[in-house]
Each structure stands twice: as C-alpha cells, then as structure tokens.
Amino acid sequence: MDQKDLGRDFDEVRDITVIGAGPVGLSAAFWAGMREATSRIIDSLPELGGQLTTLYPEKWIYDVPGFPRVLAKDLVEQLREQTLEQFDVPVHLDTTAETISREPDPDDPEREHVVLHTERGELRSRTVIIAGGHGAFEPKKLPGYDLSEWEGRGVHYIVGEKAVFEGKKVLIIGGGDSACDWVINLLDTADQVSLAHRREGFRAHELTVGQVLEAADRGDVALHVPFQIKEVSGNGAVERVRLFHSEDEAHEVELEVDAILLQLGFKTALGPLKDWGMEIEKGSIVVDQVMKTSLPGVWACGDITVFDGKLKLIATGFAEAAVAVAQAVHHIRPEMKIQPKYSTNTGVPGAVEGQP
Ligand SMILES: Cc1cc2nc3c(=O)[nH]c(=O)nc-3n(C[C@H](O)[C@H](O)[C@H](O)COP(=O)(O)OP(=O)(O)OC[C@H]3O[C@@H](n4cnc5c(N)ncnc54)[C@H](O)[C@@H]3O)c2cc1C
Numbered sequence: 454m455d456q457k458d459l460g461r462d463f464d465e466v467r468d469i470t471v472i473g474a475g476p477v478g479l480s481a482a483f484w485a486g487m488r489e490a491t492s493r494i495i496d497s498l499p500e501l502g503g504q505l506t507t508l509y510p511e512k513w514i515y516d517v518p519g520f521p522r523v524l525a526k527d528l529v530e531q532l533r534e535q536t537l538e539q540f541d542v543p544v545h546l547d548t549t550a551e552t553i554s555r556e557p558d559p560d561d562p563e564r565e566h567v568v569l570h571t572e573r574g575e576l577r578s579r580t581v582i583i584a585g586g587h588g589a590f591e592p593k594k595l596p597g598y599d600l601s602e603w604e605g606r607g608v609h610y611i612v613g614e615k616a617v618f619e620g621k622k623v624l625i626i627g628g629g630d631s632a633c634d635w636v637i638n639l640l641d642t643a644d645q646v647s648l649a650h651r652r653e654g655f656r657a658h659e660l661t662v663g664q665v666l667e668a669a670d671r672g673d674v675a676l677h678v679p680f681q682i683k684e685v686s687g688n689g690a691v692e693r694v695r696l697f698h699s700e701d702e703a704h705e706v707e708l709e710v711d712a713i714l715l716q717l718g719f720k721t722a723l724g725p726l727k728d729w730g731m732e733i734e735k736g737s738i739v740v741d742q743v744m745k746t747s748l749p750g751v752w753a754c755g756d757i758t759v760f761d762g763k764l765k766l767i768a769t770g771f772a773e774a775a776v777a778v779a780q781a782v783h784h785i786r787p788e789m790k791i792q793p794k795y796s797t798n799t800g801v802p803g804a805v806e807g808q809p
Contacts, residue, residue: 459543459544462543463573463576465491465577466558466578466579467493467576467577467579468485468490468492468578468579468580469490469491469492469578469579469778470492470493470567470580470581471485471493471494471581471582472495472550472569472581472584472585473495473503473586473757474494474495474498474501474502474503474546475496475503475505475755475756476528476532476771477584477586477754477756477770477774478494478496478503479532479533479535481582482537482542483535484774485778485781485782486536486539486540487796487799487802488789488793490785491541492542493576493578494543494544494545495544495550495569495571496545497547497549498546501532501533502529504586504587505525505767506525509525509631510525510526510529510613510614511524511525511526511612511614511615514528516767516768517767528767539803540803540804545571545573545576548571548572550569550570551572551725552569552728552729553567553568553569553570553581553748555568558579564579565749567579567580567581567751579781579785580750580751580752580784580785581751582752582754582774582778582781583726583738583751583752583753583754584753584754584755584757584770585723585724585726585755586756586757587756588722588724588736588757591720592715592720593715594717595715595717597682598681598682598683598684600682600713603685603687603690603691606689606690606691607687607691607710607711607713608691609713609715610715612638612639612714615639618639618714620643620644621712622645622647622708622710622711623639623643623645623710623711624649624694624712624714625639625646625647625649625716626648626682626713626714626715626717627650627715627716628651628652628656629657629716630658632650632655632717633655633658633662633664634657635714636668636674637661637668639714645675646668647674647677647708647710648665648674648676648678649677649681649682650680651680651681652678652699653679677706679698680699680706681696681697683696683697683705691712692709692710693708693709693710694707694710694713721736723736726738730747730748731751732747734759735759737758737759737763738758739760740752740759742760743777743780744758744773744777744780752777752781753777754770754773755773755774756770779792779793
C-alpha cells in the first residue's frame, strides 16, 4: 500500500500489527513478509528507528553480526529498505496504540480480531506483536536549575545530527556513557568541547573515560568536575554558562558556550501498554520462551520483553522477532510450520513486485 494512502488501512484486517518501528519492529515486519503474512507497523514517534534514530543516530554500532561497524541511522535505513521496499507494510507514524480490545472475526465466529485503538482510529489484525522498546521515553531534565527557557535556544537533549554542533562551543553535562561518548564524538565537529559533571568520577565504560581523560590532557576537552550549572545567560540564545564547584559554591567558573548538551539519561515508561492487563515485571512485558505475552493473540519482542536470560541487544531482538512472527503465523494458519524454510531456497516469497 502506498504510504500516502494510509487511510485505507483502517478498513483492512492485517495478519499482524507490529507496535514499534524500532529495529526490532522493522525486523518483525520483515519476518512477517518472509512468511507471506500481511503486517503493518505503528509508532508514536514521527520517524522510523526507535532508539537508534532518537537517541544515537550518528553513533557506530559494532555488535550487529555481519556489520563490522554501522552507524545507527544507516542500520535503520538498511532495515527500512529490507522491509518496506520489499513488502507491502503500511507504516503509521505519530500513532500510539492506546488501548486494545477484541471482536469476533465476522468470517469465523470461533476466532477473534484484535483491535488497537489509536488517536487516528481503530486498526484491526489477527495478531499483535509488541516491539515497543522502552515504551515512551523522554530525556531527564537537569535537577536544580530550570533550563526550559533555553530549550530550542542552545539547550539540547538529543543529538539528531552532529552538524547542529558544527563550529560551536559545546558544554556537555553528565558523567555516564552517553556524556563521555559525545565528548569524543563531537571532537571532530565542535569548535570547543567542555564536560561538566557534578560528581568526581565518571560512570562510563573504562575505555571511553580513558579517551576523555587523554583528550583533556591534550587540551582538546575542558573538564569541569565536580561542577554544576549555576546560571545560563545570553541574548535570546545560550552565550555563557556559570558553573559552581559542587563542594564549594563560592568557587565559580564562567564559560563562553553556544550549545549545552544534557546527557543525564532517559525516563522510560511503558505508557498505555501497562494498562492492557499483560503480566509486567519491572516495567517490561513478561513473555514465555516463544515470546508469547499473557494476552491471547499478542506476542512481544525486543527491549520491551523480560524472560530468564534476556539480553537487551539489537541482534537478540531480531531473533526474538523471528520467533514471535513464526508463532503468530502458525496461530493464524495452523497448517504453516513454525520453522521457516531457508531464504536461500525460497528467495523473498512475500515480496511485492515494484513495491516502492
Ligand atoms: C546510547 C545507546 C547505545 C546503544 N548501543 C547499542 C549497541 O551498540 N548494540 C546493541 O545491540 N544495542 C545498543 N543499544 C540498545 C538498542 O538501541 C536497543 O536494544 C534497541 O533499540 C531495541 O530495539 P526495539 O525495536 O526493541 O526498541 P526501540 O528501539 O526502543 O523502539 C521501540 C519503538 O516502539 C515505539 N512505541 C512504544 N510504545 C508504543 C505504543 N504504545 N504505540 C506506538 N509506538 C510505541 C517507540 O516510540 C519506539 O519507537 C543502545 C541503546 C542506547 C540508548
């Protein structure tokens, strides 16, 4: 279906609705296509790619087998091409699955359709696969100093494109992996990079901390530890930041800064999914060894699941998606084997000719 003509999809009953257009949701729709099942994807964000697009599009990923290294945004593009260019998968962005209900299948009273209620209308399918990641996520704000008036005027929480920081004097706030990673990653883009952290010591990977300290020794990074923001000023946009020493408030430093990048982590919440009556443990959906949730006709995969031995990785999410799809397809058409045939023998069986 043409992506411009999504309205028609509200009248269709698909085999699988995939909630989440992160890497695992995209791969679930791909596996569905390979099993000749019809699917659609919905995501509350305005773009494909989940965490990869929102949180770290320009970071290298080194542990997706088959890619010695790949930029997060490029992996999303490969998944988009593999899924959306080969199969007819309507993608509803800016669309949140708010509630779930069931209704009898008019063609088979023994069976039910799952109905997802979104702000844009109801979407019907025979099964649902939840690849909702961390659910809705939002960056943590700076405690102790309200930066809201500077948001969009020099204060950033996410690096969408590194180019935004081109030639800028960037102050990064935080002491974890993301803060340290961005110090290193912005060295080739920003004019100056400073890092302020309110505590002594960083909570980041040893290797990255080593790189940050080496960059500081070379004079490439100005470290302000343990310092916190006292005041931000500027004429319409961030121009200066005053920091104070965490253990001696009278000790202040003033920096010329035109971008502040806060890397304090993210608050995550299952959002509407937590009220669907599924078994939830520590904010994740409990699944069995075949990715089945406690709701009939609903499977889950990727970061949102919890089970014994769970790994929150892209590679394992892909495999969980394959398992979930195999089960969903077998549920819809019991005559279909759970084990797929090898793609080396079948090619891409569900591919739509000329699908853009
Ligand atoms: C900084 C950082 C670096 C990382 N580096 C690596 C790495 O090197 N290697 C690795 O394997 N992993 C890495 N990860 C983890 C990896 O990003 C996750 O494992 C992966 O994104 C999980 O994919 P997913 O599709 O399950 O979830 P997500 O990417 O979180 O996507 C879930 C999507 O579901 C949507 N959604 C949720 N609820 C709803 C709803 N009710 N309705 C509609 N849409 C909904 C969300 O909007 C989101 O787009 C990293 C993570 C971070 C934050």
